[in-house]
Amino acid sequence: MEILTVRDLSFKYSLGDKDAISGISFGVEEGAFVAVCGPTGCGKSTLLRMLKKELIPMGDIKGEVLLDGVPLSEIDARTSASAVGFVMQRPEHQIVTDKVWHELAFGLENLGLPQDVIRRRVSEIASYFDIEDWFERDVADLSGGQKQLLNLASIMVMQPRLLILDEPTSQLDPIAASDFIATVRKLNTDMGLTVIMVEHRLQEVIPAASMLMIMDKGTLLHYGPARQVCEEVSDRPDLLAAMPSTVRLFKAMGGQGRCPLTIGEGRRWVEGFGCKVQPDFKAFDAARDETPDNDVPALEFSDVWFRYGRDLHDVLRGTTFSVEQGEVFCILGGNGSGKTTCLGAAAGLNKPYSGTVKVFGKNVRDYKNQTLYRNCLTMLPQDVQTVFLKNTVREELKDAGESAAALPYDIESLMDKHPYDLSGGEQQLVALAKVLASQPRILLLDEPTKGIDTYSSERISGILRSLAEGGMTIVLVTHDVEFASRTADRCAMFFRGEVTSVGRPREFFSENNFYTTAVNRMTRGSFKGCVTLEDAVYALKLQDQELSAVEG
Amino acid sequence: MRSFKDHNPISVFVFYIFAIVPAMFCINPVLMCISLAGGVSFRLAKDGLGALKKMLPFFAFPLLGVILNPLFVHKGVTPLFILNNNPVTLEAVLFGLTLGAMICSTVIWFSSFNSIMTTDKLLYVFGSVSPKIALILSMTLRYIPLYGQQIKKVRQAQIVTGLYKEDNAIDKIRGGLRIMSVMVSWALENGIITADSMSARGYGAGRRSRFTIFGWRTADVALAVLCAALGVVTSVCMGIGHLAFEWYPEIVSPGMSAPAVTAYIAYALLCAIPTVLQIREEARWRSLQSEI
Numbered sequence: 001m002e003i004l005t006v007r008d009l010s011f012k013y014s015l016g017d018k019d020a021i022s023g024i025s026f027g028v029e030e031g032a033f034v035a036v037c038g039p040t041g042c043g044k045s046t047l048l049r050m051l052k053k054e055l056i057p058m059g060d061i062k063g064e065v066l067l068d069g070v071p072l073s074e075i076d077a078r079t080s081a082s083a084v085g086f087v088m089q090r091p092e093h094q095i096v097t098d099k100v101w102h103e104l105a106f107g108l109e110n111l112g113l114p115q116d117v118i119r120r121r122v123s124e125i126a127s128y129f130d131i132e133d134w135f136e137r138d139v140a141d142l143s144g145g146q147k148q149l150l151n152l153a154s155i156m157v158m159q160p161r162l163l164i165l166d167e168p169t170s171q172l173d174p175i176a177a178s179d180f181i182a183t184v185r186k187l188n189t190d191m192g193l194t195v196i197m198v199e200h201r202l203q204e205v206i207p208a209a210s211m212l213m214i215m216d217k218g219t220l221l222h223y224g225p226a227r228q229v230c231e232e233v234s235d236r237p238d239l240l241a242a243m244p245s246t247v248r249l250f251k252a253m254g255g256q257g258r259c260p261l262t263i264g265e266g267r268r269w270v271e272g273f274g275c276k277v278q279p280d281f282k283a284f285d286a287a288r289d290e291t292p293d294n295d296v297p298a299l300e301f302s303d304v305w306f307r308y309g310r311d312l313h314d315v316l317r318g319t320t321f322s323v324e325q326g327e328v329f330c331i332l333g334g335n336g337s338g339k340t341t342c343l344g345a346a347a348g349l350n351k352p353y354s355g356t357v358k359v360f361g362k363n364v365r366d367y368k369n370q371t372l373y374r375n376c377l378t379m380l381p382q383d384v385q386t387v388f389l390k391n392t393v394r395e396e397l398k399d400a401g402e403s404a405a406a407l408p409y410d411i412e413s414l415m416d417k418h419p420y421d422l423s424g425g426e427q428q429l430v431a432l433a434k435v436l437a438s439q440p441r442i443l444l445l446d447e448p449t450k451g452i453d454t455y456s457s458e459r460i461s462g463i464l465r466s467l468a469e470g471g472m473t474i475v476l477v478t479h480d481v482e483f484a485s486r487t488a489d490r491c492a493m494f495f496r497g498e499v500t501s502v503g504r505p506r507e508f509f510s511e512n513n514f515y516t517t518a519v520n521r522m523t524r525g526s527f528k529g530c531v532t533l534e535d536a537v538y539a540l541k542l543q544d545q546e547l548s549a550v551e552g
Numbered sequence: 553m554r555s556f557k558d559h560n561p562i563s564v565f566v567f568y569i570f571a572i573v574p575a576m577f578c579i580n581p582v583l584m585c586i587s588l589a590g591g592v593s594f595r596l597a598k599d600g601l602g603a604l605k606k607m608l609p610f611f612a613f614p615l616l617g618v619i620l621n622p623l624f625v626h627k628g629v630t631p632l633f634i635l636n637n638n639p640v641t642l643e644a645v646l647f648g649l650t651l652g653a654m655i656c657s658t659v660i661w662f663s664s665f666n667s668i669m670t671t672d673k674l675l676y677v678f679g680s681v682s683p684k685i686a687l688i689l690s691m692t693l694r695y696i697p698l699y700g701q702q703i704k705k706v707r708q709a710q711i712v713t714g715l716y717k718e719d720n721a722i723d724k725i726r727g728g729l730r731i732m733s734v735m736v737s738w739a740l741e742n743g744i745i746t747a748d749s750m751s752a753r754g755y756g757a758g759r760r761s762r763f764t765i766f767g768w769r770t771a772d773v774a775l776a777v778l779c780a781a782l783g784v785v786t787s788v789c790m791g792i793g794h795l796a797f798e799w800y801p802e803i804v805s806p807g808m809s810a811p812a813v814t815a816y817i818a819y820a821l822l823c824a825i826p827t828v829l830q831i832r833e834e835a836r837w838r839s840l841q842s843e844i
Contacts, residue, residue: 054751081754093745097687098694099672105763107753109683118763136672136765140697151749158753347712373714386702386709389734400715420741438714 003162003194004028004051009063011050020046021218031192035205038215039238040423040453044198048166053080078111085160089167091147095139100131103139103150107158125157145176152183165197170424170451173335173479178204200453203244203518207262214239231259241455245518245533252537266522275526277546279539285506296361297322298442298473299346304355306345315341316352317497328464328474330484332515333494339477342494343444346475347379348372359442379444384431388419393430402437409463425456445476449483461487485509485517485531506531555833556826560772561673562680570783571823572661575654578796582816584653590823591660597830598664610656617652618645627800647799676764683762702738706731782822789815
């Protein structure tokens with residue numbers, strides 16, 4: 001039984017000059033889990049909004065959307081509000097009230113349900129989502145992951161039949177994101193809830209999804225069972241970039257046979273190549289192996305201790321490490337391990353109570369009157385929206401005194417847009433352009449790939465590499481192991497306010513069991529030190545050649 | 553187990569209104585003593601002997617009244633001594649003492665009010681007027697910390713990106729204005745998401761109801777009714793019995809007329825309620841605890 005039917009749907013924004021989506025038709029079976037993906041600006045978010053009556057934007061609609069065979073426009077407001085649930089990207093701004101319990105009750109209050117019905121439903125949902133412990137807390141005190149879980153719970157309390165999620169995990173760290181996806185998956189299997197989810201963490205979503213939809217330029221490119229679509233998808237780099245590593249490796253090796261979706265399947269698939277020859281990855285590391293020759297480190301922490309308040313606990317506990325000039329140094333680690341605090345200490349925002357932080361051999365404290373930030377060090381905060389002050393990208397750059405032509409990348413097409421209207425990846429590029437205006441010698445970045453699709457994150461990785469080759473020192477904090485493995489000269493593991501291990505990406509990730517790339521987890525049994533997609537392709541091709549040499 | 557503070561916030565609120573307001577309009581030493589005794593004994597019952605130390609500074613008010621009032625007011629028929637050619641009168645001293653005691657008892661009642669009536673309880677009390685007001689208050693309380701955090705982030709971002717001077721006061725004012733203007737567009741931009749989230753969950757689809765985590769039990773209703781009854785009796789008797797003292801030129805007490813005695817008894821019973829409930833709960837808890 002189809003719960004949702006979309007027939008020949010086209011939509012043009014009232015201010016737009018062409019269709020945002022055009023001629024889309026598909027049906028969703030009750031209980032299905034549909035994953036939707038596609039490059040930025042392909043119309044995924046517009047399509048999702050067309051499925052929720054209350055969120056349909058202003059513009060011209062052609063075609064129809066049927067829920068249980070009834071056109072959306074004919075469904076009354078109360079039924080529509082509860083039948084279709086919608087979770088958005090930013091956890092912070094979907095929350096309406098100040099207390100967790102009030103947020104859970106908000107939707108039911110809107111439906112005008114009596115107090116005892118609300119009480120029953122709220123307590124039921126609070127125990128299902130295991131949020132009894134923070135039921136009476138202020139929402140302001142919750143972590144990002146808890147906030148998004150609360151958003152999901154406060155929609156599930158309305159007992160929807162169709163749940164729509166628009167990149168719900170893009171602002172979460174990997175652990176919180178997999179918890180969130182696991183919860184959605186559980187709702188799908190436990191309750192038979194129909195789910196439509198846009199995601200760029202496909203590695204985790206695709207194994208859960210029964211159907212996969214790929215969109216491009218406002219049209220439906222593929223729609224079908226997940227494995228089938230993965231096998232059929234074309235080799236276009238921007239489409240492939242969004243795919244899980246297993247699928248990308250499968251495609252890179254010619255795409256014959258059954259496509260592996262999970263890491264486990266990927267492992268067996270790699271083993272199928274025989275894997276007799278150990279590849280040598282030296283050639284890949286040549287560019288990144290040379291140790292820069294200079295006596296003064298760009299950034300040096302020695303035995304740094306820091307806490308936010310006299311009575312609070314230590315966040316940095318004897319942090320010691322040094323970053324050479326011209327290298328890209330990635331700090332990885334769990335949530336609350338002190339990574340961001342450490343970056344704040346390097347930028348002089350957090351003043352340690354013991355130990356020293358030196359920038360180019362000079363104590364950060366001795367840089368008076370902001371000289372630290374003049375042509376020396378600059379930091380791009382995690383929430384890049386905080387950097388934007390003007391109404392267009394052009395004014396933004398003018399304000400910073402930067403010309404688009406001087407940038408190592410092209411943002412000409414974005415110049416007349418409002419910074420808030422850009423996609424996550426574009427925002428990151430514009431913010432980066434702005435901070436580069438002060439011509440820093442050290443660039444600090446906090447989670448530069450948060451909320452960004454893989455294609456943009458690969459682009460940012462390339463830009464950072466070229467900046468580093470120009471002599472800039474880059475220190476970045478990230479959760480994104482794939483990004484770190486591609487970008488870093490050296491990686492450091494941060495745990496409980498200390499650097500517990502430092503190493504070149506290849507050794508660093510091959511020694512880690514959990515904190516490592518999907519490719520490394522797939523090839524761990526077969527090859528040593530295989531970390532990135534390129535490594536794996538090289539290694540597997542080597543096996544093929546060996547095989548044909550033996551046969552020949 | 554429910555002590556006074558765990559009752560429905562409306563009952564608790566009703567109590568505080570009747571305990572504080574009537575006494576404020578009637579400068580009567582007997583009422584002041586009752587109010588003070590009630591307030592102090594409740595704090596002691598609730599927080600233990602340590603509360604005594606915290607309440608001590610409040611007793612500066614009667615002392616200040618005794619010293620300051622006679623310095624400015626020279627009415628009264630019983631001069632005690634002459635200071636700077638002005639008489640210091642007994643009437644002025646006693647009025648100062650009573651007025652100081654009134655302020656002291658009010659402050660002590662408020663100190664327990666503050667620790668019991670947290671923001672969510674106050675929200676519940678004022679939100680009872682209408683679900684709309686409840687929602688507006690709740691959203692406001694949500695936005696204050698959210699905006700505060702964002703302002704802090706924007707400020708830090710401006711410092712570390714090194715694009716703006718912060719050398720003197722004018723630069724700092726400019727920085728402040730920049731933050732103000734960016735906060736306005738940030739709030740509008742993200743307000744759209746909140747608005748979407750509200751309409752997606754059926755806001756505006758019809759008449760709203762209101763959910764609270766505070767319920768009404770028999771004891772809550774009884775407490776509210778009792779407090780209101782005692783409070784009304786006190787107020788009415790105050791009205792017909794003219795309980796207010798005349799202080800100048802000569803102290804005239806209203807005496808122990810029937811309405812006055814009724815008012816004193818009713819007010820004393822009212823002020824004793826929280827202490828009695830507190831002690832009773834503790835005693836019950838102790839006896840129950842011994843059986844665990």
